[in-house]
Amino acid sequence: MASLDQKSPNVLLQSLCCRITGKSEAEVAHQFQYAVRVIGSNYAPTIERDEFLVSEKIKKELLRQRREADAALFSELHRKLQTQSVLKHRWSVLYLLLSLSEDPRKPSSRVGNYGALFAQALPRDAHSTPFYCTRPQSLALGYGERSAGLSGSVGTSGISSLGVYTLNGPTPTPQTLLAGQPPQSAAAATQPLGSRLAWALPITSSPSSALAPPTTRPSLGPPVPSARLVRPRRDGDAAGEVSEAALVRDVLYVFQGIDGKFIKMNAQENCYKVDSKVVLCKSLRDTSSRLAELGWLHNKVRKYTDARSLDRAFGLVGQSFCASLHQELKEYYRLLSVLHSQLQVEDEQGVSVCTESSLTLRRLLVWMYDPKVRLKTLAALVDFCQGRKGGELASAVHAYGKTGDPQMRALVQHILSLVSNPILNFLYRWIYDGELEDTYHEFFVASDPNVKTDRLWHDKYSLRKSMIPSFITMDQARKVLLIGKSINFLHQVCHDRTPPGKITPASKPADTPKDAAELLSDLEGAFQEKIDDAYFDTSKYLLDVLNRNYLLLEHLQAMRRYLLLGQGDFIRHLMDLLKPELARPATTLYQHNLTGILETAVRATNAQFDNAEILKRLDVRLLEVSPGDTGWDVFSLDYHVDGPIATVFTRECMGHYLRVFNFLWRAKRMEYTLTDIWKGQMCNAKLLKTMPELSGVLHQCHILASEMVHFIHQMQYYITFEVLECSWDELWNKVQQAQDLDHIIAAHDVFLDTIISRCLLDNNSRSLLNQLRAIFDQIIEFQSAQDALYRSALEELALRLQFEERKEKREEEGQWGVTAEQTAEENRRIQEFQDTIPKMRSQLRILTHFYQSIVQQFLVLLMTSSDESLRFLSFRLDFNEHYRAREPRLRASLGATRGRRLSNI
Amino acid sequence: MASAANANLNAVRETMDVLLEISRLLNTGLDMESLSICVRLCEQGINPEALSAVIKELRKASESLKVSENCTN
Numbered sequence: 019m020a021s022l023d024q025k026s027p028n029v030l031l032q033s034l035c036c037r038i039t040g041k042s043e044a045e046v047a048h049q050f051q052y053a054v055r056v057i058g059s060n061y062a063p064t065i066e067r068d069e070f071l072v073s074e075k076i077k078k079e080l081l082r083q084r085r086e087a088d089a090a091l092f093s094e095l096h097r098k099l100q101t102q103s104v105l106k107h108r109w110s111v112l113y114l115l116l117s118l119s120e121d122p123r124k125p126s127s128r129v130g131n132y133g134a135l136f137a138q139a140l141p142r143d144a145h146s147t148p149f150y151c152t153r154p155q156s157l158a159l160g161y162g163e164r165s166a167g168l169s170g171s172v173g174t175s176g177i178s179s180l181g182v183y184t185l186n187g188p189t190p191t192p193q194t195l196l197a198g199q200p201p202q203s204a205a206a207a208t209q210p211l212g213s214r215l216a217w218a219l220p221i222t223s224s225p226s227s228a229l230a231p232p233t234t235r236p237s238l239g240p241p242v243p244s245a246r247l248v249r250p251r252r253d254g255d256a257a258g259e260v261s262e263a264a265l266v267r268d269v270l271y272v273f274q275g276i277d278g279k280f281i282k283m284n285a286q287e288n289c290y291k292v293d294s295k296v297v298l299c300k301s302l303r304d305t306s307s308r309l310a311e312l313g314w315l316h317n318k319v320r321k322y323t324d325a326r327s328l329d330r331a332f333g334l335v336g337q338s339f340c341a342s343l344h345q346e347l348k349e350y351y352r353l354l355s356v357l358h359s360q361l362q363v364e365d366e367q368g369v370s371v372c373t374e375s376s377l378t379l380r381r382l383l384v385w386m387y388d389p390k391v392r393l394k395t396l397a398a399l400v401d402f403c404q405g406r407k408g409g410e411l412a413s414a415v416h417a418y419g420k421t422g423d424p425q426m427r428a429l430v431q432h433i434l435s436l437v438s439n440p441i442l443n444f445l446y447r448w449i450y451d452g453e454l455e456d457t458y459h460e461f462f463v464a465s466d467p468n469v470k471t472d473r474l475w476h477d478k479y480s481l482r483k484s485m486i487p488s489f490i491t492m493d494q495a496r497k498v499l500l501i502g503k504s505i506n507f508l509h510q511v512c513h514d515r516t517p518p519g520k521i522t523p524a525s526k527p528a529d530t531p532k533d534a535a536e537l538l539s540d541l542e543g544a545f546q547e548k549i550d551d552a553y554f555d556t557s558k559y560l561l562d563v564l565n566r567n568y569l570l571l572e573h574l575q576a577m578r579r580y581l582l583l584g585q586g587d588f589i590r591h592l593m594d595l596l597k598p599e600l601a602r603p604a605t606t607l608y609q610h611n612l613t614g615i616l617e618t619a620v621r622a623t624n625a626q627f628d629n630a631e632i633l634k635r636l637d638v639r640l641l642e643v644s645p646g647d648t649g650w651d652v653f654s655l656d657y658h659v660d661g662p663i664a665t666v667f668t669r670e671c672m673g674h675y676l677r678v679f680n681f682l683w684r685a686k687r688m689e690y691t692l693t694d695i696w697k698g699q700m701c702n703a704k705l706l707k708t709m710p711e712l713s714g715v716l717h718q719c720h721i722l723a724s725e726m727v728h729f730i731h732q733m734q735y736y737i738t739f740e741v742l743e744c745s746w747d748e749l750w751n752k753v754q755q756a757q758d759l760d761h762i763i764a765a766h767d768v769f770l771d772t773i774i775s776r777c778l779l780d781n782n783s784r785s786l787l788n789q790l791r792a793i794f795d796q797i798i799e800f801q802s803a804q805d806a807l808y809r810s811a812l813e814e815l816a817l818r819l820q821f822e823e824r825k826e827k828r829e830e831e832g833q834w835g836v837t838a839e840q841t842a843e844e845n846r847r848i849q850e851f852q853d854t855i856p857k858m859r860s861q862l863r864i865l866t867h868f869y870q871s872i873v874q875q876f877l878v879l880l881m882t883s884s885d886e887s888l889r890f891l892s893f894r895l896d897f898n899e900h901y902r903a904r905e906p907r908l909r910a911s912l913g914a915t916r917g918r919r920l921s922n923i
Numbered sequence: 924m925a926s927a928a929n930a931n932l933n934a935v936r937e938t939m940d941v942l943l944e945i946s947r948l949l950n951t952g953l954d955m956e957s958l959s960i961c962v963r964l965c966e967q968g969i970n971p972e973a974l975s976a977v978i979k980e981l982r983k984a985s986e987s988l989k990v991s992e993n994c995t996n
Contacts, residue, residue, distance in 0.1 A: 027964055027967050027969060030960050030963055030964050030967075031964070031977075033960055034957055034960045034961065034964070034977075034978075034981075035981060037954075037956055037957045037960065038957060038978065038981045038982060038985060039981055039984065039985040039988070040985065041985075049980075049981055049984055052977075052980065053977040053980075053981065056973050056976055056977050056980075057969055057970070057973050057974065057977060059973075076945075076949065079949075080948070080949075088948050091944075091948060092945060092948055092949075095941050095944050095945050095948070096945070098937075098941050099938065099941045099942070099945075102934050102937060102938045102941070103934070104931075104934050104935050104938045105938060105962070105966065106966055107965050107966055107968065110965040110966075110968075110969075110971045111942060111961070111962050111965045111966075111971070112945070113971040113972070113975075114961055114965060114971040114974055114975050115942075115945055115946050115949050115951050115953075116949065117971065117972065117975035118946075118949070118951035118952070118953065118975050118978060118979070119949035119950055119951050120950050120951070120952070
């Protein structure tokens with residue numbers, strides 16, 4: 019007997035059956051089967067597994083029975099038991115003993131009867147529904163475990179508090195019912211009742227009720243006296259007066275939204291009212307109307323779920339919202355069914371047994387307090403969520419959880435976890451697989467099916483601002499959008515078929531509502547981390563693919579080298595080769611000729627060492643020809659972009675590049691032209707020394723040319739160093755640090771915008787650009803003027819030399835060197851030539867004047883410009899204040915700006 | 924080894940005594956043998972709620988049996 023060997027439970031049960039009934043094994047077969055069934059169906063206990071609580075209850079029970087000495091003895095024995103380590107489930111044994119205990123001062127037979135009946139009914143009832151046991155543990159929202167010391171009714175989710183409620187509410191009453199059944203005396207009857215209540219409650223509800231009774235509202239203490247107060251009225255039913263029992267029955271129907279006999283829906287006022295014809299005392303009428311509010315609330319919630327649950331367009335989020343409401347209603351119905359069965363039991367017992375434990379309106383009022391609060395919350399939620407769907411709905415629910423009331427928070431949190439589950443599922447599908455299965459447009463990422471793949475990155479996906487749940491920040495939403503977009507971009511544009519699992523190794527798309535709840539409780543931590551991880555991995559992978567397979571960075575550099583004239587030797591050589599072609603009218607240019615020249619230039623310069631992939635894309639493009647254009651005006655380099663890199667180099671970008679190229683090309687051409695001018699001056703200087711009459715004109719030419727050279731040099735310096743290189747450096751740094759494609763695109767856009775505005779190509783500096791163009795035009799004009807000058811001068815020189823030669827030749831032949839006639843003719847010609855010189859001078863003077871006035875205007879504009887680098891450019895252009903001395907406006911504005919700057923300092 | 928088993932046996936016996944005493948205090952009506960069976964069942968993780976229900980039911984059954992027997996006698 020002493021050894022606790024491990025026999026199977028069935029064997030033990032059988033011997034127990036034999037032992038208790040005192041029969042042989044064959045005779046107890048029936049009872050044994052019953053026992054096995056009961057034990058098997060109630061495997062998990064519904065009560066707290068806490069030894070301390072059970073022992074406390076035993077002590078309390080003994081004290082209730084006025085057996086203080088025994089209670090002390092029990093504590094002693096319990097302590098002794100605790101020192102032994104033989105038993106593993108001490109609480110279980112103690113609990114068994116406690117539930118088998120009987121008050122010695124009371125006839126045991128009936129108690130045994132009913133005790134058996136209800137003890138068996140209680141757990142079975144408890145297990146017929148999955149929520150009793152599973153919910154409190156699985157829904158560990160606020161607290162990890164329902165451990166002892168924590169009050170269950172406060173800590174767990176909203177549902178569980180209701181579940182507990184149904185447990186501790188009506189179920190103990192059957193037990194109390196029988197306690198008072200054969201009242202020996204008033205004192206004897208109430209006392210065991212109290213004691214039974216006291217222990218029935220804490221076991222079922224929560225440990226806290228034993229430790230701190232006031233925290234559990236549904237304690238059955240208060241209703242007892244109130245029930246007594248009501249009872250006299252109940253017993254002595256006045257003639258027309260409705261009995262309270264009938265009212266209770268009515269109220270129970272009204273709870274489900276069904277009209278009762280006396281309490282009916284008032285269509286006008288839209289509320290439940292006690293029939294005014296019924297004779298009722300005021301307090302009962304008030305109480306029943308207060309209770310009837312539950313019916314109204316129930317109807318409201320019910321109507322919403324009924325209307326919406328069949329509405330397919332309401333979407334998944336809406337459906338899960340309805341489901342969660344339904345769940346709440348189910349809990350509520352469960353409570354009602356328990357109340358009904360209680361009523362049933364009362365009916366079976368007959369009216370005579372209506373004692374303290376029976377259902378009364380007041381008791382209902384107390385019991386229904388919590389459900390009422392919950393229903394109220396639900397009704398408010400339903401009101402608030404009317405007409406919302408998807409993420410908006412989730413936001414609405416989320417907003418409701420911020421009242422500060424922990425119970426309400428738990429309820430809303432539970433609903434929210436269900437509601438947000440579909441959203442989180444969307445989210446995981448999206449960030450791990452890039453798939454968007456959002457039939458009802460509930461997710462906050464929207465996709466436009468009309469957008470082609472070439473604009474996929476820019477236009478296809480967008481954020482639906484209204485659908486972003488309020489618990490997801492804008493930043494997170496943007497990242498989520500980016501992650502899925504990157505995956506889709508990889509698949510559809512880059513044709514990269516890497517399985518998503520490889521991109522983000524920690525993918526775990528299958529998430530249950532429980533996970534959703536966990537995530538919601540830890541939005542800053544785990545959720546953020548998940549999104550960040552996916553974001554970093556995906557973006558990094560995308561950039562890798564773009565750089566590795568599509569040479570994004572190389573293309574970027576190629577843009578700078580070719581379209582922004584970074585590759586100096588190539589550009590110079592190209593210009594050399596193109597010069598004869600471009601001098602012709604634009605209409606006579608042919609693309610294929612130019613393409614050939616381009617290829618020659620590539621082959622002859624360092625450009626040939628570039629990647630073939632890049633050179634392949636380089637091409638010539640002729641702009642639209644307007645009458646009078648020369649080749650210079652329409653020629654342009656082009657760079658073909660397609661595929662993934664076209665996402666960075668969009669059509670607009672290429673348009674910008676084209677404009678910048680044209681500007682730079684023009685500036686470059688000025689430099690080239692001035693070089694030619696200088697070359698001409700140097701070459702001809704010696705030859706023309708023999709014509710002293712030209713020296714003045716040539717001097718003028720030199721002065722003007724060097725003025726222009728200075729200007730163009732400063733311009734080139736500005737463009738190269740202050741515009742291109744600075745911006746490029748910025749761009750390159752940003753690109754190197756970029757975390758996702760959007761960063762690169764943004765940096766590139768900023769780069770282009772900066773260049774456009776600094777190159778005076780934007781709308782604000784149109785007047786500056788016009789001045790600059792005019793200056794360029796003057797340079798071209800000067801070139802042609804000087805060319806004409808040199809041509810006529812050289813022609814004249816050749817003629818003079820010819821004349822001299824002829825003279826010498828004749829003298830050698832022994833004739834007269836010149837005849838008078840010839841000399842006269844020669845002199846006439848010389849005279850004619852000399853006559854043209856003042857014309858040239860004046861032409862040059864006009865040119866100089868024009869040029870200078872334009873430059874002065876340009877400087878004035880520069881001075882007033884808001885851009886600092888442009889103001890510095892003006893200082894450099896006019897470093898010796900040459901123009902300032904001539905232009906009063908410049909002086910004023912220079913002084914003014916300097917004064918302003920000084921005052922600023 | 925033997926002494927350890929002996930000590931264990933002693934501990935078990937002591938425990939059972941204490942439990943029997945508690946049972947008596949609480950007036951459960953269990954004798955030593957049924958108590959030991961119950962303890963063993965509890966140790967195997969049986970739900971005590973269910974077990975107490977079974978015991979009560981068994982008692983009721985045997986009582987009614989006795990009553991009917993008495994009547995027939």
